[in-house]
Amino acid sequence: MFVRTAILVLKKDLAIEVKTLEIVMTTLFFAVACVLVFSFAFVREGQAPPDAAPAILWIAVAFSGTLALGRTFERERYSETLRALLLAPAPRPALYVGKLLGMIVLLALDELVLVPLIAFLFGAPMFARPLFLLLFLAAGTLAFAAVGTLFAAMLIRSRTRDVLLPILLYPITVPVIICGVRGTAALLSSPVDEPTATMWLAILIAMDVVFVTLSLWTFEPLMSE
Amino acid sequence: MRSTPTTRVRSRPIAPGSRPDVDTFDFQSVQLADVSRHFGRRRALSRVSLTLNGGDIVGLLGPNGAGKSTMIGLLATLAIPTSGEVRYGGRTAKEAGASLRQRIGLLAHELYLYPELSARQNLTFFADLYGLDSQTLVPAALERAGLADRADDDVHGFSRGMRQRLALERALIHNPRLVLFDEPFTGLDDSAVSIVSQRLRTLAASGSIVVVATHDLDIADGLVTRVALVREGKLLADEPSAGGLRSRYRSAIGAA
Amino acid sequence: MRKAFAPLAVVTGLLFAIAPFVIANAPYEQTMLLIQKIFYFHVPSWVAMYCGLIVAAIASILYLFKGSKAADRYAVSAAELIVVFGLNGLISGPLWARKAWGVWWQWDVKLTSALLLWLMFVAYLLVRKYGGPGSEKLAAVVAIFGAAVSPFVYVSVNIWRTMHPKTSVVPDIIKNPTTGFAGPLLLSMLAFVLLFCLLLMLRVRLAERQDALDELYLAYED
Numbered sequence: 001m002f003v004r005t006a007i008l009v010l011k012k013d014l015a016i017e018v019k020t021l022e023i024v025m026t027t028l029f030f031a032v033a034c035v036l037v038f039s040f041a042f043v044r045e046g047q048a049p050p051d052a053a054p055a056i057l058w059i060a061v062a063f064s065g066t067l068a069l070g071r072t073f074e075r076e077r078y079s080e081t082l083r084a085l086l087l088a089p090a091p092r093p094a095l096y097v098g099k100l101l102g103m104i105v106l107l108a109l110d111e112l113v114l115v116p117l118i119a120f121l122f123g124a125p126m127f128a129r130p131l132f133l134l135l136f137l138a139a140g141t142l143a144f145a146a147v148g149t150l151f152a153a154m155l156i157r158s159r160t161r162d163v164l165l166p167i168l169l170y171p172i173t174v175p176v177i178i179c180g181v182r183g184t185a186a187l188l189s190s191p192v193d194e195p196t197a198t199m200w201l202a203i204l205i206a207m208d209v210v211f212v213t214l215s216l217w218t219f220e221p222l223m224s225e
Numbered sequence: 226m227r228s229t230p231t232t233r234v235r236s237r238p239i240a241p242g243s244r245p246d247v248d249t250f251d252f253q254s255v256q257l258a259d260v261s262r263h264f265g266r267r268r269a270l271s272r273v274s275l276t277l278n279g280g281d282i283v284g285l286l287g288p289n290g291a292g293k294s295t296m297i298g299l300l301a302t303l304a305i306p307t308s309g310e311v312r313y314g315g316r317t318a319k320e321a322g323a324s325l326r327q328r329i330g331l332l333a334h335e336l337y338l339y340p341e342l343s344a345r346q347n348l349t350f351f352a353d354l355y356g357l358d359s360q361t362l363v364p365a366a367l368e369r370a371g372l373a374d375r376a377d378d379d380v381h382g383f384s385r386g387m388r389q390r391l392a393l394e395r396a397l398i399h400n401p402r403l404v405l406f407d408e409p410f411t412g413l414d415d416s417a418v419s420i421v422s423q424r425l426r427t428l429a430a431s432g433s434i435v436v437v438a439t440h441d442l443d444i445a446d447g448l449v450t451r452v453a454l455v456r457e458g459k460l461l462a463d464e465p466s467a468g469g470l471r472s473r474y475r476s477a478i479g480a481a
Numbered sequence: 482m483r484k485a486f487a488p489l490a491v492v493t494g495l496l497f498a499i500a501p502f503v504i505a506n507a508p509y510e511q512t513m514l515l516i517q518k519i520f521y522f523h524v525p526s527w528v529a530m531y532c533g534l535i536v537a538a539i540a541s542i543l544y545l546f547k548g549s550k551a552a553d554r555y556a557v558s559a560a561e562l563i564v565v566f567g568l569n570g571l572i573s574g575p576l577w578a579r580k581a582w583g584v585w586w587q588w589d590v591k592l593t594s595a596l597l598l599w600l601m602f603v604a605y606l607l608v609r610k611y612g613g614p615g616s617e618k619l620a621a622v623v624a625i626f627g628a629a630v631s632p633f634v635y636v637s638v639n640i641w642r643t644m645h646p647k648t649s650v651v652p653d654i655i656k657n658p659t660t661g662f663a664g665p666l667l668l669s670m671l672a673f674v675l676l677f678c679l680l681l682m683l684r685v686r687l688a689e690r691q692d693a694l695d696e697l698y699l700a701y702e703d
Contacts, residue, residue, distance in 0.1 A: 005354065012350050016341045019379070075339070084337035084395075086303060088354045089327040147626065154622060158613045167607060168623055171600040172630050175637040182641055199640070207633050214629055218622050221545045225304035225615065264614055266695045268702065305548075457702075 002097075005090035009098025014105065016075065023071045024109055031064035031110050032117065039121060053124035054184035058140070058177050060114055061107060065144055066166050068106050069152040072099070077156050086223055096149060096219045100212075103145040111137050129187050132197060136187070139204040140180040144173050146211040154222050179204045250324045252314025254278045255300065255403055255434055260309035262295050262458075269295040271458040272309070277436060279402070282429045284449030284466065285438035286474060292458040293438035294333075297407045300436065301331045313403070327355065330401030334408050336392040340381035344372050344391050347380060348398060355399040366394040386417050393421060397428070404428055404435045410444050422448050446470040454478060486682055493679055496672035500665075507665040516580045519573055521665055525673035526569035527595060532677050533563035534598065537605075538628035541621035550692065553617050556624060558684035560605045562677060567599035590639045597634050601627035 017024055038056045042049055076082040085095050115133070119126035126133060151168050155161035183200030186193040255277045262270040270292045277283055285293045298304040299311055302318040302325065310317050318325055331337075338347050348366050352359035367373045370390040380388060389409075397404070406425070410418055425448065429435045439445055445452075446468065454462040454477050461477050504521045537559035543552035574592045575585045586592070601623065608620045 001356070008350065008353050012339070012342075015346060016339060019341055075341075079338050079340065080333070080335035081337050081339060083303060083331075083333075083335075084351070085354075087301060087326055087329065087331055088351075089323050089325075089356070090354060091323055150622070154619045155612070157615065158611075158619070160611045160613070164604075164608060164612065167604045171597050171604060172623075172626055174597055175630060175633040178637040178641050203633065203637060207630075210629055210633075211626075214626060218545060218625065222618055222622055225298055263695075263699060266698050268699055271699070271702075 001089075002091050002094045005088070005094035006097040006101065009085070009095055010101045010105075013072070013099070013102040017102075017106075023068055023106065026071070027064045027068045027106065028110055028113055030067055031060045031114055034060040034063050035114065035117060035121070048122050051181070051185045051188075053118050053122040053126075054181045054188060056122075057111075057114055057118050057184065058180045061111060061141065061180075062144065062170070062173065062177060064110055065103075065107055065141075065148060066169060068110075069103065069148045070162060070165060072103065072106070073152045073156050073161075082153075082156055092220045092223055093216045096153065096215060099153065100145055100149045100215075103149050104141055107141045107145060108137075111141065124188050125190070126188065128190075129192055129194075129197075132187055132194075132201075133184065136180060136183050136197070136201060136204070139201060139208055140176055143176045143204060143207045143211050146208065146215050147172055150215040150219065150222075153219070157225075176204065176207060179207070250321055251328060251402060252316075253432075254314065256312045257296070257299070258310045258312060260296075260299060260306045260311060262292075262299060262304065263307045268458045270299070270306075273455075273458075273460045274309075275453060275460060275463055277403075277434045279432045279434050280429055281451050282425055282435040282437065282449045283451045283453055284445040284470075285436055285453050285455065286440065286442065286445060286470075287455035288440065288478065290457075291455045293455060294407055295458075296455070297331070297333070297405050297436065297438055300403065301329055301405055302326060303331075327399060328402040329405065330396045330399065330403070331405045332392055332396035332407070332409055334411060336388055338380050338388060338392055338395065341379060343377045343379050344370075344383075345376040347391065348395055351395050352398050357399055362398060366398055370394045385412050386414065389413060389417060390420070393424065397424070402433055404433050406435075406437045406439075408439055409437065410439060410441050418444055442471045442474055483686075486679070489675060489679055489682075493672060493675040496668065496675065500669055500672055503665045503668055507662065516577065519577045521669040523570055523573040523577060524666065525670045526566045526573065527591070528670050529566040529673045529677040530563050530570060530595065530598070532674060533559045533566060533681075534628055534631070536681065537563060537602070537624045541624035545618060545621045545625070551689075553621070554685050554688035554692070555681070556621060557606075557609060557617075558681050558688060560602050560609075560620070560624060561684060562680055563602045564599065564606060565680075566673075566677065567595060567602070570595055571599060588638075588642055590635065590642045593638045593642070594631070594635045597638075598627060598631055601630075 035056055038052075038059065039048070042052050042056075073082075076085070086092060115126050115137075118124060148165075148169055152161075152165055155164055155168075158164060179200045183197050183204070186197040186200065257273050257275040257277075260270060260273045261268075273292075273296065285296060287293055295304065299306055302311075313321055313325055313328075316325075339350075342350070344367060345363060348363045349359040352362050364373070367376050370387075370393065372387060372391060375383070375387070380391065383391070389412075393409075396406075404425070406421075409421055413421065422444065425435050425437065429450070437445070437449065446466075449466045449470075452462065452464055452466045452470065452473070453460060454474065456478050462473075500521075504518055507518070507521075509515070509517070537556050540552045540556035540559060543549050544556055571592070574589075574595075578587060578589070579585050605620045605623045605627070608623055609616050612619050
């Protein structure tokens with residue numbers, strides 16, 4: 001019942017997205033715009049400061065992720081379909097997991113474009129350790145999306161949800177950004193600094209566990225009116 | 226389908242073709258026991274006690290802001306009372322667990338449809354979510370809604386009436402025991418109103434507990450079998466309906 | 482609770498009264514001399530802030546899962562105190578740093594972690610104020626997450642910081658106490674913790690009165 005519900009919600013979200021591609025396209029181009037803005041801000045005489053590449057990558061993910069969260073839950077708010085979902089006999093944390101998986105897919109698509117783009121613009125050796133980088137992106141995206149999905153869901157009935165979401169999300173996800181940026185930077189240095197990267201990854205994974213557990217635990221009491 | 230050991234009532238069959246892993250908790254009556262719902266100083270419902278039985282069409286009547294939607298939300302298990310209990314066949318929502326929601330259907334003004342999806346996709350999604358066999362149920366539901374030829378068109382292109390019919394089918398696809406309709410008649414033309422009314426009568430006849438919150442007294446007059454009048458969160462009257470609704474309403478609540 | 486208030490207030494008042502004398506008599510630290518004494522004010526502020534964090538987190542959990550209104554009152558009171566004592570620390574810290582090392586902000590791990598925690602609880606208060614109906618529950622989740630993420634904040638900022646050694650790192654006085662520091666420091670910490678308890682009791686009492694007033698309104702209309 002739990003897994004089935006989560007998959008159903010995920011498939012439903014993907015079905016909507018495939019029809020319009022609205023959120024995918026807009027967040028993707030927003031992320032690209034972010035990257036360009038930061039590039040113009042930081043690059044001087046054709047040279048980027050050291051470690052600009054991983055920093056810009058993770059900031060773009062965070063910013064476009066916040067946007068995507070808002071838009072995704074706006075869909076559930078529009079016809080109050082969130083109420084209909086909560087009404088179903090499915091365990092409510094399963095709804096959270098379904099939404100979370102949808103967010104991860106969306107952000108993964110963004111990162112699929114951002115990583116080569118940043119490699120291209122900054123000459124950063126993003127593909128020196130592709131598997132490791134993938135792990136970092138997965139762990140960091142999961143942490144960000146886990147908290148983000150919970151907060152976006154809980155703010156859905158709030159009039160001020162658009163501005164409250166970043167206010168709540170950014171301080172709590174600062175450690176995610178730190179780990180992501182420092183870890184990715186370690187992967188991009190030459191020679192690749194594996195022990196450091198591993199350490200940052202371990203912290204990220206610990207955060208994943210904590211965030212997902214807390215979210216699953218608090219989702220039900222949070223969703224009753 | 227087996228009934229759960231603790232229910233003493235004969236279990237009502239879920240929609241045909243449902244999957245066996247869905248629990249079958251059922252009930253014959255719903256009871257609000259001294260239920261209140263407050264938000265700080267704002268009171269939505271105040272000490273309401275009410276029993277709803279199968280076969281009845283209960284009209285929840287009152288002016289705007291009286292607490293009708295709050296009561297519907299409480300009955301639907303979406304909200305929790307600040308005090309008092311809502312009991313389904315003697316058990317609270319917490320005791321009954323998530324399977325209780327299998328027996329509850331809700332239709333409110335917002336319709337709960339995904340405009341980006343087609344009619345068929347909407348119905349299929351909700352049917353699957355309720356653990357039902359969408360292959361058999363969805364085509365029949367589309368027929369009943371008169372949307373068989375528009376099944377694969379996106380909902381955002383539908384007129385209000387078409388959406389209403391689709392939303393009606395979506396809300397009832399799992400054959401719920403407790404049917405909650407919050408202002409279902411707004412914006413509907415005569416024929417649509419009679420379709421909805423007829424559907425409600427059929428449901429009540431088959432043993433469902435039907436609750437309709439509305440401020441349209443004329444429609445309610447011909448439809449409801451019991452009347453619950455609320456004003457400012459308080460239950461003013463709870464009695465069988467025998468016509469003359471408007472005058473009774475006026476005397477209890479004041480000019481409508 | 483109520484009965485403890487007056488004696489507690491007296492004790493706290495006494496502690497605050499004698500503290501300046503005790504601090505003045507404490508030995509000077511070698512490099513910073515008089516400036517270092519702000520530490521008797523700065524560190525206890527953090528201690529009070531973390532007391533607030535524990536209260537806020539536990540109260541939020543109780544409110545979210547047990548629906549205890551009393552717990553919610555403790556949570557919001559503790560959150561406000563976190564912001565107040567945190568502000569104390571965030572102002573005294575840079576003042577100290579400026580006078581002692583010439584720089585306002587060095588991304589010192591303790592200050593930075595405290596800043597993030599402070600921001601999270603400012604967000605808590607913003608959610609309560611602007612979040613609309615049901616915002617108490619939203620805020621409770623913020624408090625729980627804030628408490629849960631603090632260790633990660635500290636660890637990640639710490640490692641991040643030590644990889645970028647800039648100007649001098651704040652000397653860790655607590656780890657290497659010169660004799661004579663411990664006494665006044667403990668006294669100050671005790672004074673601040675008691676002050677925290679006092680303010681918490683006052684604020685909870687205020688919240689209780691507000692809720693009682695709401696109940697009266699409701700009862701009157703019945």
